[in-house]
Amino acid sequence: MIAFLKISKKLYWLGLIGLIGTFFHIPGLKLFYLFFLLVIVNFILSCILILKTDRKADDENVKNLKFLFQNLGMILGIPYIYLRNRFRLPNISNYKPQVLYSLPFEGAWTVANGGTVKETSHSWNICPQRYAYDFFIEENGQSFQGSGKDVTDYLCYGKPILSPADGVVVELKNQFEDTPISENQEVLCSSSDVRGNYIVIQHSSHEYSTIAHNKKDSFCVKPGDKISRSQLIARCGNSGNTSEPHIHFQIQQG
Numbered sequence: 001m002i003a004f005l006k007i008s009k010k011l012y013w014l015g016l017i018g019l020i021g022t023f024f025h026i027p028g029l030k031l032f033y034l035f036f037l038l039v040i041v042n043f044i045l046s047c048i049l050i051l052k053t054d055r056k057a058d059d060e061n062v063k064n065l066k067f068l069f070q071n072l073g074m075i076l077g078i079p080y081i082y083l084r085n086r087f088r089l090p091n092i093s094n095y096k097p098q099v100l101y102s103l104p105f106e107g108a109w110t111v112a113n114g115g116t117v118k119e120t121s122h123s124w125n126i127c128p129q130r131y132a133y134d135f136f137i138e139e140n141g142q143s144f145q146g147s148g149k150d151v152t153d154y155l156c157y158g159k160p161i162l163s164p165a166d167g168v169v170v171e172l173k174n175q176f177e178d179t180p181i182s183e184n185q186e187v188l189c190s191s192s193d194v195r196g197n198y199i200v201i202q203h204s205s206h207e208y209s210t211i212a213h214n215k216k217d218s219f220c221v222k223p224g225d226k227i228s229r230s231q232l233i234a235r236c237g238n239s240g241n242t243s244e245p246h247i248h249f250q251i252q253q254g
Helices: 002-024 027-052 055-082
Strands: 110-114 133-136 160-162 167-173 197-205 207-214 232-235 248-250
Touching: 002 027, 133 197, 207 232
Parallel strands: none
Antiparallel strands: 110 133, 133 248, 160 232, 167 197, 197 207, 207 248
8 A cells, every 4th residue: 555655656746637528628637637536545545554554654654645635735736726727827928027036056157957948848738847956066076075975075065045036935844854865875864854955035026935855953134034145044955855965946937
């Protein structure tokens, strides 16, 4: 059952292909919406496991349930975002930012993931992450020193994270330890939140930034604080859904 839960957690993302069928009127692709039923199956099986297993397993299943609800929220949020924007999502040609942003770090970092077109997008079908970027530090084609098996081996780990513009901290989570580095450096998530430790800053009436995967207990600010551009707010970590330490940075509507 546990193995099925892990597999189904990845398979229900195939339901997003149904959106392509809807927008381009391809009936066959609409059948992929059926994969969203795995969300319900996953929820029921997780509840059963909670009732059957010991306390240690209970904690793991509660984490899985929170993770499941977050993914479900992201999926349900997609049609809402399209409706909110009248099926004309912001892009580099039709949107003028209310604020000009700085990158949330100092020095030279490398784009690990992200772009302004579908081919290079961080996560094109997840609207808030469509224009998100992942950054890490690389030297001589390598992002770590030593064996690369520990988060502290990575060049960006513990580096300062800076506010990308003036604003107010509206949300912050400082709860999760770093996700361990896997042997084959695949993406893992050891927390109940894909963002891990994160901060959300409101910069204008309809523009917010989110910076994720931060190091636990490294935050220098708290919700309600007014902060300035380039102010130190936290340090780079490896919490949440990640393969190695990096900074996830995105601008969003809410």
